[in-house]
Amino acid sequence: MGLEQKNVPPDLTVDIGSLKLKNPVMTASGTFGYGEEYSPYMDLNQIGAIVVKGLSLEPRMGNAPPRIMETPCGMLNAVGLQNIGVRAFIATKLPFLRQFETPVIVNIYAESVDEFSILAQKLSEAQGVHALEVNISCPNVKKGGIAFGTDPDMAAEVTRRVKDATDLPVIVKLTPNVTDIAMIAQSVEAAGADAVSLINTITGMSVDVDKRMPHLWNITGGLSGPAIKPVALRMVWQVVNRVSIPVIGLGGIMTAEDALEYLIVGARAVQVGTANFVNARAIPDIIEGIGKYLRKHQMTHIDELIGSLRSR
Amino acid sequence: MRQFMMGGLVESNAEVREGHYLLSLRLPLSFALPLPGQFVMVSLKGRKDMLLARPFSVSGFNRRAQDVRVEILYRVAGQGTRLLARLGIGEDVDISGPLGRPFEISPAINNVILVAGGIGIAPLRYLLASLKAQGTDRTLRIDFYMGAKTVDELLELETTRCLCDNLHVCTDDCSMGHPGLVTEPLEQAIKSYPLNDTLICACGPLGMIRRLSEILMQYPLACQVSLEERMACGLGACLGCAVAVRGPNGEKQYQRVCREGPVFNLRDILWD
Numbered sequence: 001m002g003l004e005q006k007n008v009p010p011d012l013t014v015d016i017g018s019l020k021l022k023n024p025v026m027t028a029s030g031t032f033g034y035g036e037e038y039s040p041y042m043d044l045n046q047i048g049a050i051v052v053k054g055l056s057l058e059p060r061m062g063n064a065p066p067r068i069m070e071t072p073c074g075m076l077n078a079v080g081l082q083n084i085g086v087r088a089f090i091a092t093k094l095p096f097l098r099q100f101e102t103p104v105i106v107n108i109y110a111e112s113v114d115e116f117s118i119l120a121q122k123l124s125e126a127q128g129v130h131a132l133e134v135n136i137s138c139p140n141v142k143k144g145g146i147a148f149g150t151d152p153d154m155a156a157e158v159t160r161r162v163k164d165a166t167d168l169p170v171i172v173k174l175t176p177n178v179t180d181i182a183m184i185a186q187s188v189e190a191a192g193a194d195a196v197s198l199i200n201t202i203t204g205m206s207v208d209v210d211k212r213m214p215h216l217w218n219i220t221g222g223l224s225g226p227a228i229k230p231v232a233l234r235m236v237w238q239v240v241n242r243v244s245i246p247v248i249g250l251g252g253i254m255t256a257e258d259a260l261e262y263l264i265v266g267a268r269a270v271q272v273g274t275a276n277f278v279n280a281r282a283i284p285d286i287i288e289g290i291g292k293y294l295r296k297h298q299m300t301h302i303d304e305l306i307g308s309l310r311s312r
Numbered sequence: 313m314r315q316f317m318m319g320g321l322v323e324s325n326a327e328v329r330e331g332h333y334l335l336s337l338r339l340p341l342s343f344a345l346p347l348p349g350q351f352v353m354v355s356l357k358g359r360k361d362m363l364l365a366r367p368f369s370v371s372g373f374n375r376r377a378q379d380v381r382v383e384i385l386y387r388v389a390g391q392g393t394r395l396l397a398r399l400g401i402g403e404d405v406d407i408s409g410p411l412g413r414p415f416e417i418s419p420a421i422n423n424v425i426l427v428a429g430g431i432g433i434a435p436l437r438y439l440l441a442s443l444k445a446q447g448t449d450r451t452l453r454i455d456f457y458m459g460a461k462t463v464d465e466l467l468e469l470e471t472t473r474c475l476c477d478n479l480h481v482c483t484d485d486c487s488m489g490h491p492g493l494v495t496e497p498l499e500q501a502i503k504s505y506p507l508n509d510t511l512i513c514a515c516g517p518l519g520m521i522r523r524l525s526e527i528l529m530q531y532p533l534a535c536q537v538s539l540e541e542r543m544a545c546g547l548g549a550c551l552g553c554a555v556a557v558r559g560p561n562g563e564k565q566y567q568r569v570c571r572e573g574p575v576f577n578l579r580d581i582l583w584d
Contacts, residue, residue, distance in 0.1 A: 063554075
């Protein structure tokens with residue numbers, strides 16, 4: 001029996017509400033386009049779930065350039081949610097994604113609660129959408145976005161309206177740019193969220209000293225990459241201890257070891273973002289590394305790892 | 313389009329002029345032939361102080377018996393290129409490419425005008441070499457307008473002089489050739505080029521590109537320009553490398569330098 005078990009690959013499946021994933025590694029919204037961009041480099045069936053670039057009801061042009069700047073161990077971006085709009089997504093991008101077994105999670109952004117509701121409805125009617133991720137945390141747009149995510153009542157209201165408009169699992173993506181992120185998490189949990197994902201980027205800034213101008217047209221941008229991992233990990237740990245819904249951890253995950261840290265503190269799944277820009281095969285590498293770790297530690301199921309943080 | 317991510321070895325990385333380097337990378341034979349105007353993403357392995365890969369136009373390409381050489385002409389402009397300049401022979405780098413939309417020269421074109429400002433010569437060096445290598449079935453006339461701040465920053469002067477039919481040199485500080493902007497001698501000569509079979513291919517600072525667009529408003533020669541913008545992935549996902557262009561219905565939209573570019577039709581670019 002013991003010998004036979006050694007050859008069985010560890011079970012990486014996790015549940016996020018009613019959503020079943022073959023492994024806990026998803027793409028982070030805005031770092032994987034609509035999937036097509038990465039299909040030359042990997043089999044998209046390998047991924048736990050694909051979270052697509054944030055969508056709004058109408059197409060959005062996005063911010064003027066420059067939009068990105070590398071900073072120590074990270075990058076600032078201020079893309080401004082450039083996207084093709086929900087109708088074009090359903091018509092032109094979803095058919096491609098439907099070819100794969102990988103669940104598609106659509107990240108949605110709106111400037112009003114009503115718009116969130118309409119978006120949720122439209123996407124629920126489309127074939128091939130498996131969950132919604134509600135973006136109440138974008139730091140790079142003037143209206144909506146982070147404004148909803150920094151107020152617990154507004155966050156709850158958006159969550160309720162999206163839940164009312166859809167039967168799909170609803171993940172609420174939280175911003176770190178608050179005093180107590182766990183309080184926001186509790187608020188959206190009470191409003192019916194099926195899961196929370198955190199963190200979105202940390203608002204930051206960078207200045208060109210020769211020109212004495214901000215590097216970014218938007219002046220400020222969202223910081224991502226290895227620089228934010230300790231902050232994000234701390235927040236995930238705090239939220240895990242305060243809510244009972246699944247927590248999806250993200251922020252600076254570049255390697256399997258980074259992902260393991262999140263799982264150990266209690267994240268049910270993780271998202272990989274900036275790493276996709278650095279290494280187009282980051283996600284398959286991370287999934288493989290998690291499997292190897294489980295085998296090495298003789299775990300047969302990833303549940304044995306999740307939330308297994310020991311006290312010092 | 314075939315694209316690759318692979319490791320390469322530094323064959324040479326010589327400082328050709330102060331602050332300007334020519335990097336030659338040795339890559340496996342499977343690396344696809346880059347088309348002039350295309351670029352590659354170069355990253356340094358395991359560096360904590362350079363997270364993202366950097367985009368570079370292909371400046372040269374040679375196929376050998378055992379491997380291929382990709383040449384990159386670059387100017388040290390920031391942290392990434394500073395680190396790149398320190399690379400020694402035999403060190404390894406990661407490269408992906410060839411990426412992006414190349415220059416497209418239709419068979420109807422008989423006159424090609426190349427306009428380079430400063431390090432903007434990087435993609436035009438490869439374009440010029442490719443046009444000459446195409447051989448005898450085409451009799452292209454190639455005029456080259458090369459500008460730089462000063463004589464020391466005029467790169468590839470002798471090779472260019474040999475390969476093109478007419479070379480016009482300009483320097484901002486009057487240290488060589490026409491004193492002033494590279495667009496000035498072009499503007500003087502512009503009406504000598506026929507509208508129906510001439511194409512301008514340009515790369516240089518935004519000010520130069522913008523001046524070109526003004527000149528071509530008066531005399532609408534076709535013009536393709538290679539643009540540069542900060543990018544994170546080079547694959548079309550990050551949407552970092554945005555450039556404002558006129559869309560198919562005339563509306564303003566942002567396109568990606570890495571996918572819809574780096575070569576754009578000059579008349580599509582919006583300036584305000």
